[in-house]
Amino acid sequence: LGKPISIIGDVPSNPTESLISDISSVKVGEVVVAVGGGSVMDAAKALVAVSALGKKRILLIEHLRLGTPLPTDLKMIPLICVPTTAGTGSEVTRWATIWGEDKVKYSLTHNKLYPEFAILSPEMCVSMDYEVTLSSGLDAVSHAMEAVWNRHHTIFSDQMACAALTILYNYLERCLRDASDLESRAQVQSAATIAGLAMSTTQTALCHSISYPFTSLFSMPHGLACSFTLGAVCRFNMKVDIDRLKPIASAFSLNSTDTLPDRINAWLVELGIGQYLKKYVNLKDLDTLDENLITRARAKNNLRDVDGIQARDLAKEGIMACMPG
Numbered sequence: 180l181g182k183p184i185s186i187i188g189d190v191p192s193n194p195t196e197s198l199i200s201d202i203s204s205v206k207v208g209e210v211v212v213a214v215g216g217g218s219v220m221d222a223a224k225a226l227v228a229v230s231a232l233g234k235k236r237i238l239l240i241e242h243l244r245l246g247t248p249l250p251t252d253l254k255m256i257p258l259i260c261v262p263t264t265a266g267t268g269s270e271v272t273r274w275a276t277i278w279g280e281d282k283v284k285y286s287l288t289h290n291k292l293y294p295e296f297a298i299l300s301p302e303m304c305v306s307m308d309y310e311v312t313l314s315s316g317l318d319a320v321s322h323a324m325e326a327v328w329n330r331h332h333t334i335f336s337d338q339m340a341c342a343a344l345t346i347l348y349n350y351l352e353r354c355l356r357d358a359s360d361l362e363s364r365a366q367v368q369s370a371a372t373i374a375g376l377a378m379s380t381t382q383t384a385l386c387h388s389i390s391y392p393f394t395s396l397f398s399m400p401h402g403l404a405c406s407f408t409l410g411a412v413c414r415f416n417m418k419v420d421i422d423r424l425k426p427i428a429s430a431f432s433l434n435s436t437d438t439l440p441d442r443i444n445a446w447l448v449e450l451g452i453g454q455y456l457k458k459y460v461n462l463k464d465l466d467t468l469d470e471n472l473i474t475r476a477r478a479k480n481n482l483r484d485v486d487g488i489q490a491r492d493l494a495k496e497g498i499m500a501c502m503p504g
Contacts, residue, residue: 184208190215190222193394193401195278196240196285202226203236210295212259214303216315217267217401220260221275224292231255231291243277243285257295263303265368266315266402268322268375270297282395284474299372301364309355310455314402316351317452319343319371321386321405322378324443327426328416328482329381337426339377344430346370352450381480385412388477389490392468399459407456408497410444415493416482423482444500453502465495 185205190198202222207230213223225239231253232238241247260270269275271294275287307315323340326332347370354363383405389412390404417424421436428436431443447453470487472494478485485493 180210180212187222187226190219192218193276193278194218194222194225196243196280198222198277199225199229199236199239203229203234207256210257210259212261213294214261214263216262216264217269217276217318220262220267220269220294221277221287223258223260224269224275225277225287227255227258227292228253228287228289239287243287244279249289251290253289253291255289255291258292259296259298260294261298261300261303262368262371264307264311264315265304265364265371266318268319268371268378270294270299271372271375272379274379278395284391284395286476297372299365299368301361301368304364304368305359305361307358309358309451310400312355312358313351313450313452313455314400315371316347316354316367316402317406317447317450318402319367319374320347320351321402321409322374322383323347323370323430324409324413324427325384325386325480326374326377326381328413328423329384329480330482331381331480332423333380336377336380339373339380341426341430343370343374343377344427346373348430348432348446355450383477383480385415385478385481385485385490385493388474388481389472389494391474392472393460393494397459397464399456403452403455403459406447407452407501408493410440410447410500411493411496412481413443414440414496415485415489419483447501448503456498456502460498462495462498465491465498468494 213220273292277285323343326336326340350363350366354367386405386408393399393404424436472490
């Protein structure tokens with residue numbers, strides 16, 4: 180491709196609004212290539228958006244803070260994504276997450292923000308340590324499950340979610356055991372992208388709604404924050420439509436959905452999620468959250484309506500199930 184016109188390095192985890200100011204003066208060329216995890220790909224989408232807006236970053240800030248739609252006729256520079264983690268699915272979605280300086284989560288969205296190409300190379304993922312592999316893999320698990328118990332699910336999103344979960348259930352633990360196993364890395368990376376495609380149809384739901392305060396207030400990695408409630412939310416949703424969970428049960432090789440919440444929790448414990456959760460949070464932290472656990476744009480996608488108190492109880496249930504003792 181020749182010498183890059185500009186290089187943006189050291190993109191922080193969970194990029195904030197200040198990033199938009201930092202990148203608004205960056206010179207761009209014919210294409211933007213994002214090589215990194217979800218935060219890098221989200222930052223690249225912000226760069227593409229602000230460039231299309233003629234570097235008028237105030238329009239992007241208004242879009243984030245107020246939900247003001249971006250012009251539909253924007254001419255976006257093509258984006259190529261090369262993920263170095265396996266979980267966010269950002270390489271196949273039109274969304275990016277940008278955090279406010281006050282720790283409020285904002286969403287950047289535009290139909291022309293879909294990457295032009297996604298390049299999946301398992302060799303790019305072998306340097307991930309156990310926690311990053313676990314957290315990013317569980318982010319993909321969450322995308323797939325939430326696509327199933329989602330008000331916007333379709334038969335196609337269900338099939339993609341089931342396919343992704345089947346792969347993750349069979350390969351994520353193997354990937355964690357041996358970081359250099361390229362076959363399992365490739366399988367998990369493909370599953371993350373398939374889950375991203377399912378989630379791009381439905382958007383995320385209650386587990387993601389609950390996750391945001393854990394990331395913003397306690398610095399818990401996103402994948403951990405949106406996965407420890409999966410069993411609890413599964414149990415919560417099955418009370419209104421147990422049949423909706425059949426694609427997930429199928430991925431776990433279960434003949435019945437009755438035991439699915441317990442199997443999800445047991446699997447999370449087997450993967451070692453508990454020791455990492457303990458680094459970031461304890462049960463006492465949950466008593467102060469209440470309605471802060473509800474991000475309406477995400478929670479409204481959930482199969483069953485929920486309020487802040489119920490969300491806090493689900494968070495407690497998830498923490499207790501995943502941190503035995």
